[in-house]
Amino acid sequence: MSAATASPDQTPDDGVVAPRRGATTWRRLKRNRLSVAGLIVLAVVVLLALLAPLLPLIDPAATNPANRLQPIGSEGHLLGTDHLGRDLLSRLIWGGRTSLSVGVFATLIAASIGSLIGLVAGFFGGATDNSLMRGVDVLMAFPYLLLAIALVAVLGPGLVNAMIAISIVNIPFFARAVRGTTVSLVSSEYVDAARALAFSRLRILFREVLPNVMPTIIITMSTTVGWMITETAGLSFLGLGAQPPTSDWGAMLGAGREFITRAPHVMIVPGSAIFLVVISLNFVGDGLRDALDPRLK
Amino acid sequence: MRSYVVRRVLQVIPVTFGVTLLVFAMMLLIPGDPARAILGSYATPENVATLERQLALDRPPHIQYVTWLGNVVTGDFGRSYSLNRPVLDEILERFSATLLLAGTALLITVLLGLIAGIVAAVKQHRWQDRAFTVGALVGLSIPSFWLAMIFIVVFALGLGWFPTSGMRPAFGPSGPLTVLHHLVLPATALALVAAGVIARLTRSSMLEVLRQDYVRTATAKGITRRSVIMRHAFRNAVVNVVPVIGVQVGFLLGGAVYVETVFGWPGIGRMLVTAIGTRDILLVQGGVLLVAVTYVLINLAADLVQAALDPRIRLG
Numbered sequence: 001m002s003a004a005t006a007s008p009d010q011t012p013d014d015g016v017v018a019p020r021r022g023a024t025t026w027r028r029l030k031r032n033r034l035s036v037a038g039l040i041v042l043a044v045v046v047l048l049a050l051l052a053p054l055l056p057l058i059d060p061a062a063t064n065p066a067n068r069l070q071p072i073g074s075e076g077h078l079l080g081t082d083h084l085g086r087d088l089l090s091r092l093i094w095g096g097r098t099s100l101s102v103g104v105f106a107t108l109i110a111a112s113i114g115s116l117i118g119l120v121a122g123f124f125g126g127a128t129d130n131s132l133m134r135g136v137d138v139l140m141a142f143p144y145l146l147l148a149i150a151l152v153a154v155l156g157p158g159l160v161n162a163m164i165a166i167s168i169v170n171i172p173f174f175a176r177a178v179r180g181t182t183v184s185l186v187s188s189e190y191v192d193a194a195r196a197l198a199f200s201r202l203r204i205l206f207r208e209v210l211p212n213v214m215p216t217i218i219i220t221m222s223t224t225v226g227w228m229i230t231e232t233a234g235l236s237f238l239g240l241g242a243q244p245p246t247s248d249w250g251a252m253l254g255a256g257r258e259f260i261t262r263a264p265h266v267m268i269v270p271g272s273a274i275f276l277v278v279i280s281l282n283f284v285g286d287g288l289r290d291a292l293d294p295r296l297k
Numbered sequence: 298m299r300s301y302v303v304r305r306v307l308q309v310i311p312v313t314f315g316v317t318l319l320v321f322a323m324m325l326l327i328p329g330d331p332a333r334a335i336l337g338s339y340a341t342p343e344n345v346a347t348l349e350r351q352l353a354l355d356r357p358p359h360i361q362y363v364t365w366l367g368n369v370v371t372g373d374f375g376r377s378y379s380l381n382r383p384v385l386d387e388i389l390e391r392f393s394a395t396l397l398l399a400g401t402a403l404l405i406t407v408l409l410g411l412i413a414g415i416v417a418a419v420k421q422h423r424w425q426d427r428a429f430t431v432g433a434l435v436g437l438s439i440p441s442f443w444l445a446m447i448f449i450v451v452f453a454l455g456l457g458w459f460p461t462s463g464m465r466p467a468f469g470p471s472g473p474l475t476v477l478h479h480l481v482l483p484a485t486a487l488a489l490v491a492a493g494v495i496a497r498l499t500r501s502s503m504l505e506v507l508r509q510d511y512v513r514t515a516t517a518k519g520i521t522r523r524s525v526i527m528r529h530a531f532r533n534a535v536v537n538v539v540p541v542i543g544v545q546v547g548f549l550l551g552g553a554v555y556v557e558t559v560f561g562w563p564g565i566g567r568m569l570v571t572a573i574g575t576r577d578i579l580l581v582q583g584g585v586l587l588v589a590v591t592y593v594l595i596n597l598a599a600d601l602v603q604a605a606l607d608p609r610i611r612l613g
Contacts, residue, residue: 134311134312134315135315137311137312137315138312138315138316138318138319141312141313141315141316141589141592141593141596142316142319142547142585142589142592143546143547143548143550143551143588143589143592144547144548144551145548145551145552145554146547146550146551146554146569146585146588146589147585147589148551149551149554149569149570149573149585150320150323150581150585152573153323153569153572153573153578153581154323154326154327156328157573226438230440233440234440234442234555237442237555237558238554238555238558238570239570239574240570240573253442253443253446256446257446257559260446260449260450260454261454264446264450264454267443267446268447268450271440271443271446271447274440274443275438275439275440275443278438278439278440279434279435279438282434282437282438283434286434
């Protein structure tokens, strides 16, 4: 979906900054009920993940084979237990720490590298633009997940490698969107003014252009972060991401798959968590896009 | 039109070149000795030496690339050590299974996405719009690997309507109904994410067109609502959707990896995951190259279809 929602033709093309944009954005966002609901869910999930070490949780790695595959709501295990008798609630919260941080890190890496490529390509134009964007085209020429899998094949399975692979795959979305906005800003009056004041090109790029490209970067981040969480979980699900004893939601799903007939809740629990987080992110992302750029509504 | 077609076709050349370069680079980047990686850990030193000569591994990288490309172009993708058969045979067989799955999923995606998008736009702000808009968002937020398992629990294990796994070849001894019976669950699980994307885009594209003057004119002329929507609005709205359908094919081909794994579908995605596990690098390389080049061609086709539908593009 990032391909569709982050297409360059949807990026804002004027850099006109309203005064106190932050406050306006927040007011607009608050009007969108689904976005507010999404924000609340995300806040709770993030808080739980952050507070995991302080919560009175059973050790997520503590096995108890006599108590395996307990259903949801069984005594002492609110969400039941998995095939080794480990507490699913505890594993869900600890796994969430892994899944969320990996997804957010992947987004930050993709956003930094992709935006830098887009800024430089859009600002300098010409041969620089051409060579950078042709490279981006090549990355886009691969089906999304396939490139990630190929990269993991090279780097070797593992959580960090899965995260790197997912970041690289998402770089084009940022590069294209940011380049589009940058190109439209380069010919704007305040950039001309900055040139007339003989500011250095680096200063113009980072102090004049970058702040006005930020809405594009934020919109693209909000539309891709859910996807990145899903896909890193997906790689773990396939056994290419988190390796035991580390466990994220994807690895929990992968393990739950084996017991789908006898104890489907083992895979329903982590899957619901991914779904809940991603749909909340999408609600917030939609609201944010409408708030930052009402013309796209 | 011709100049646009020529321009667009020429664009494919550098992209395909880049794709082959990247796929070739996979081999260079794998840690350790490539010939040993290709032959597996039980290879004899003589065999390793022979392969190194064949692939020009003792020569500089650009010579290696040319040698490799020459082999690939002539259909020689090497031999898979884990399966002990030519890579080309294996990937073609697997890819036909993936195409059956992804093709069916594409059909569902397009039908579902377009219908939901049109209905939502025509009934803007009504309950149908809300239902389809939220439905599309749910569709594109559900991880397909999870949805696939939920389908198995509900429709295969619970209701017993469909088999839990397996595939029948499209042109095999079993009848088309058996083939379809095995296809429904995996294809639908794969399609829903992409359908969500198409539905959202169709809706916004339709809304934009419905606001245009010529649509108001058509309505004012007394043409039926149905005809205004389908003949005047939809035909113009679909122009923006076509290239995104091309992009969605990439998501279907990639997402097939998950669905094939869950449903035991013998496609190229499942092959890749297994091949990564056994470190069968030639199989990974061949599979990735085949799917990527197919995807480049599909995007080309989508853009050409769009140009055929929209004179502004081919003349612009």
